[in-house]
């Protein structure tokens with residue numbers, strides 16, 4: 001493609017024209033940022049034609065639509081990805097070369113849109129890519145946060161959060177669509193009015209404040225198929241025109257409040273991953289984007305269908321975790337209050353249109369809103385939820401007569417709280433987990449009662465990632481090598497990677513494969529040198545853990561093990577030790593104290609070890625600042641070892657694990673999340689598995705029987721490392737600095753359970769697995785084979801496969817092709 005559209009000379013001309021039009025400059029006067037804007041505009045021009053054509057085709061075919069509703073879309077940069085999917089990357093690179101610019105440098109000018117925290121938001125982004133590539137009609141619906149996830153700076157080893165003003169230079173790929181604006185109402189009260197004509201009550205919200213939701217559309221380019229879908233993110237603006245009456249009435253204060261509401265609501269993304277903070281503004285954000293999205297979806301449906309009873313045939317609302325669960329109530333509100341339906345028919349439509357994905361079993365992530373807050377902010381929606389709850393409890397009583405415990409455990413409103421997961425399950429037709437193990441735990445443990453009541457709703461959809469970004473764009477050397485060997489079918493059919501297996505014993509191929517890894521390591525080493533001022537040896541083992549910082553992900557176990565290795569090397573200087581570089585990248589939620597202290601610990605350990613000349617550079621520790629999608633791409637391509645070491649049962653799936661595997665890094669991990677399926681695909685001999693199983697962990701938890709002190713007492717290595725947390729080894733003699741971490745493991749001083757995440761229980765088994773890694777790496781041919789097999793067996797983990805399963809088993813969408 002771009003085939004017919006893309007002509008190099010025309011493109012160059014367009015870039016020059018754009019620079020002139022936008023900045024009144026010639027291209028040699030323009031800054032790199034200005035060139036980026038001009039190039040993006042030229043690319044957008046091509047995209048817009050396809051976008052229009054896609055729209056036309058959808059109007060003609062009237063396919064079923066999925067609305068992927070998500071508080072988070074962690075898109076990463078668009079320019080490179082769009083060029084890849086337009087199959088114009090190489091041509092544009094050449095064209096820019098001829099103009100004297102380096103496409104990589106131009107790409108680096110783009111802000112990295114971080115409208116998400118971690119796995120959940122990045123999954124949404126991969127799904128959009130796959131939906132467009134597979135030719136399904138899909139809209140991503142979210143929020144246009146003015147500030148994305150904070151930028152991380154490290155100062156004196158501590159994380160500092162800096163605002164991410166990603167819109168400051170203007171974002172060339174977005175399109176403002178004021179003609180689709182929607183009003184969203186908050187607060188006030190509900191007046192009930194009897195309507196004699198229909199014999200029914202009408203519910204009218206009065207005394208409310210409202211904001212205008214203004215959509216911005218971003219194109220989602222499918223791979224080589226001319227399809228361009230839409231990510232629609234909503235901005236908020238005050239309704240000045242509507243509410244001038246308030247000024248007139250002298251209600252100045254109210255009018256200003258309303259202005260502020262609009263300003264605040266979309267200001268910033270909450271920086272929590274897997275954690276519920278219960279802030280009122282967050283609830284406003286949720287209702288804001290859901291109300292706007294559902295209103296728009298219904299308006300669109302009504303444009304070319306006249307019977308809303310057909311909605312489930314034409315529309316699915318997929319709820320990305322419980323954050324968009326308001327959908328259930330908002331859809332009911334529209335059907336009841338605006339469309340005048342009876343409860344039963346509205347409920348029938350709603351429960352066949354909504355579907356829910358669960359992404360975690362972490363209790364602290366469960367959304368439970370106090371009814372006081374909820375009912376004040378959303379009086380009518382709350383009434384509807386009360387009625388849903390009343391009827392749901394009747395259903396429970398019907399099924400389990402006299403069983404009060406069931407009601408207590410399953411009610412949507414209980415103990416003064418609205419339980420969003422319960423609403424999502426009761427109000428939808430599908431509940432899915434994100435990896436096989438995770439879905440099993442949901443069914444047997446976390447959502448057991450719901451599973452027993454509605455087994456038919458439950459299903460698994462193991463996560464996936466897009467190979468277009470995480471192999472083609474992230475690792476062009478490997479992508480080209482693969483295409484040279486097995487053709488380019490893998491780009492849209494990842495299981496074709498299995499054809500690489502025939503090279504597992506081919507010395508030349510293995511050498512080439514590892515040579516590419518080496519070049520990627522050199523590329524990352526350069527980045528680390530530039531950004532951290534640390535020199536790392538590209539011949540050392542690159543052992544990488546990059547993901548959000550969370551206790552359950554156990555970055556702490558990793559760094560404690562590094563401390564242990566360092567002790568070993570110091571104690572046995574003669575010991576044969578293969579050089580290792582431990583690479584970390586992680587943001588901690590701004591208010592997560594212990595996670596931030598873990599970052600400080602990693603940096604402190606790095607300081608001591610990296611500056612100890614006596615170990616001859618055998619060990620290096622690097623904390624990469626501001627881990628995000630753009631540098632992740634460099635990191636995955638360069639990794640030798642993929643650290644996936646969460647406490648078994650806690651990581652719902654993980655998707656970083658898949659990105660490493662795809663780029664030829666074996667997994668060092670627990671039997672958790674999708675690791676289980678990774679091992680199943682690649683074989684246990686091509687991964688390094690250790691630690692307690694999910695069953696063992698759950699068993700300990702249910703029976704309260706784990707005692708970390710026994711490991712501390714009986715294992716001198718563990719004791720030694722833990723003591724170094726409180727004897728100043730890594731804190732210039734400050735005994736207090738890391739005391740909290742020490743306490744958290746042994747519960748000498750803290751309120752929660754000791755070592756909640758079983759670090760001491762798994763420590764020795766982890767250290768032993770690390771020894772196996774080292775031994776395996778020494779056998780360079782054996783390692784090369786293992787690395788290559790990881791890539792060859794990654795076929796299952798494409799988000800194309802995941803999306804096809806959602807389509808076949810939940811959404812039932814129609815495939816669309818663009819007619820020329």
Ligand code: AZC
Pocket residue numbers: 118119120121123273274275321359360365434463651652653654655673
């Ligand atoms: C994450 C899970 O922690 C991660 O294991 C999974 O791969 C990812 O979702 C995508 O499914 N969950 C979250 O980021 N957040 C919440 C609230 O679950």
